Amino acid sequence: MxxxxxxxxxxxxxxxxxxxxxxxxxxxxxxxxxxxxxxxxxxCVPSKTLIATAEVMTEVRESAELGLRFGAAETGQADAVVSIDLGAVNxxxxxxxxxxxxxxxxxxxxxxxxxxxxxxxxxxxxxxxxxxxxxxxxxxxxxxxxxxxxxxRQLPTAKPDGERILTWTQLYDLTELPERLIVVGSGVTGAEFASAYDALGCDVVLISSRERVLPGEDADAAQVLEDVFSRRGMTVLSMSRAASVVRDGDSVVVTLADGRVVTGSHCLMAVGSxxxxxxxxxxxxxxxxxxxxxxxxxxxxxxxxxxxxxxxxxxxxxxxxxxxxxxxxxxxxxxxxxxxxxxxxMTVSSNVFTAPEIATVGVTQTQVDSGEVIARSVTLPLRGNPRAKMQGSRDGFVKLFCRSVTGIVVGGVVVAPRASELIYPVAMAVEQRLTVDQVSQSFTVYPSLTGSIAEAARRLHGTRSIAG
CATH class of the missing domain: 3.50.50.60 (FAD/NAD(P)-binding domain)
Structure with a gap:
């Protein structure tokens, strides 16, 4: 033994x-x-449980076009009758x-x-x-x-105190929603918590040292998310590096490398591990x-x-x-x-649990654009999907990559509600080296969001005869 x-x-x-x-x-x-x-x-388990509550709030707040009314009839404001008990959530x-x-x-x-x-x-x-x-x-x-x-990871100039300056492991001790949460770091962790607390009704400032949020993700997907953040009222400070974070009584002061100062009630440090x-x-x-x-x-x-x-x-x-x-x-x-x-x-699927979610597998747009991988792609905006229209979802898309000659699916990106579930058929196609024709010939439910995956595959039909 x-x-x-x-x-x-x-x-x-x-x-x-x-x-x-x-x-x-x-x-x-x-x-x-x-x-x-x-x-x-x-x-994973705590953050995605918190995000599950945030998803419900997002659906409530954006349900006006579905004919639902909350609060005063003339305003339709969800906040009038829906509130968050953060202590109960945590x-x-x-x-x-x-x-x-x-x-x-x-x-x-x-x-x-x-x-x-x-x-x-x-x-x-x-x-x-x-x-x-x-x-x-x-x-x-x-x-x-x-x-x-x-x-x-902890920075020497931004030491967490567990009360106002926090790591993501310390957020679950909060019993009241922060008045203004400053999130330092726009990678997956920072973006997920910024999205969640914004949905819960918190004023959120996201500080990103890069040109865009989620610098490691598909650029088109990251742009969709950043546009959604801005539309929902979140403040995103791009190309801004936090030099220090200090507590000042019941507030935190974040000093940026260029001298600008951002104040809030709490600060989440999401600067890696x-x-x-x-x-x-x-x-x-x-x-x-x-x-x-x-x-x-x-x-x-x-x-x-x-x-x-x-x-x-x-x-x-x-x-x-x-x-x-x-x-x-x-x-x-x-x-x-x-x-x-x-x-x-190359067969690992991953997901960013923001609203909307971003799921990816296989070849990336960066690899294709650089010539590292010879592949063709098609992108279908979510707003054209009938099920998405019914649900009031308009932010997102489905993108598929396939080999130029063989038509074998080598990657994909899904930006949509529950993208973490929708990426699975794409991951199966990548793992099993299915062609776009094989994917497109599988039945999908009508109407469904997966219909966009089949449609994207259909639009790539014939690429096997086209040189890279």
Whole structure:
């Protein structure tokens, strides 16, 4: 029986533990903060639960064209009768996160995984030491998986205090809606929370150091979102870098690099993450890390030390729970001799949970424009979709990329309500190397938003005879 020791109970760790147990391994899982890790306790589950409430508020506020009236008949203002109890919202958020963590714990224990509460570190490539409440415990291992995740990056000039200057892990302690929330950082985390708090009725200022929000996403999609933000009254400060954030009584003062000052009641720092790899004995055990501290791995999750693998945000590959889980599974399949395919990032679908959502998979517009990938594309605005018209949705589009000669679908972008659900057929097409003709010949429900995916595929018919 192979002795498997996993350090970290997030998606990379607990999914790996389940696979290892299934394949007959003797599995020990060492965890500190609670099973599910940040994905369940402070990140994905809490934030998307908050966003679910925000989505309802967005639908209520934008329902006038559907014939619904809230508040005074002459104004139709939803705020007159709909309000947010942020304390109740966050209580539900934390309760759901706790329950999800408990469910994972029960599943782990049912699968005969030895759960150890403590902080793990390497004492060599085949030895793990856990610092527990009862003292140190040492575990010999045939295989070790490092899945310790990452934590919010903190700037020396903008130290969070947990009350007015906050990381995204501290937002759920708020019991009242901020009067004015300043969000520093316009990546996925910053954009999602800015969108959510704007929908909840908060005055939001989004500070972006780049030319546009979501600089890592499809430019057309990011422009749609920025236009929506502006239409809804959010203040977006582009090309603006925060130099410092200080608290002034019940206010915060954000000083920009060019000397401008922005004041608000609260500030959310969303400026990236750092890996939880310090003081773990990695270098001493032969595990290579990069300059930022992320563990270096190959496509089957192996590190530079024999028998040591790594998965999740501590690797810096893609900070997605789905990727972490797959990295963990791949590590176990590989080390325990099961069938395994290396991680293929071109088949990974991702989603930004703003309103509207932005979902992507495969080839990007940047790759096509630069000539890195020879492909053709078509973009269909959402406002032309009959179901979108019925629902009052007009912001967004469906974009498909296909190979110029073969017509094989190689990527796509969906900007729409519930884009996270709509990207799945595109991801299936990319994974299975379907052609646009195969996609277009599948039946879709009428009316439906998925109809735009089929229509986009139909419009790309014939590209197999056109040179790139």
């Amino acid at each position: 192979t002795r498997v020791v996993i350090v970290g109970g997030g998606p990379g760790g607990y999914e790996a533990a389940l696979v290892a147990s299934q394949l007959g391994g003797q599995v020990t899982l060492i965890d500190t903060d609670g099973l599910g890790g940040s994905a369940v306790l402070t990140d 209580a539900r958020v934390l309760a759901l996160a706790k329950k999800q963590s408990e469910d994972i714990c029960e599943r782990i224990q049912r699968e005969n995984v030895d759960l150890v509460i403590g902080r793990g570190r390497l004492a060599g490539p085949d030895t793990v030491v856990a610092e527990t409440a009862a003292g140190e415990r040492t575990f010999d291992a045939d295989m070790v998986l490092i899945a310790t995740g990452a934590s919010p 750092i890996p939880n790899t310090a003081d773990m004995g990695l270098a001493e055990s032969g595990v290579a890390v990069d300059q930022a501290g992320f563990v270096t791995i190959d496509r089957v999750s192996r590190t530079s030390a024999r028998g040591v693998y790594a998965a999740g945000d501590c690797t810096g590959v893609l900070p997605l729970a789905s990727v972490a889980a797959m990295q963990g599974r791949i590590a176990m399949w590989h080390t325990l001799g099961d069938a395994v395919a290396p991680l293929d990032l």
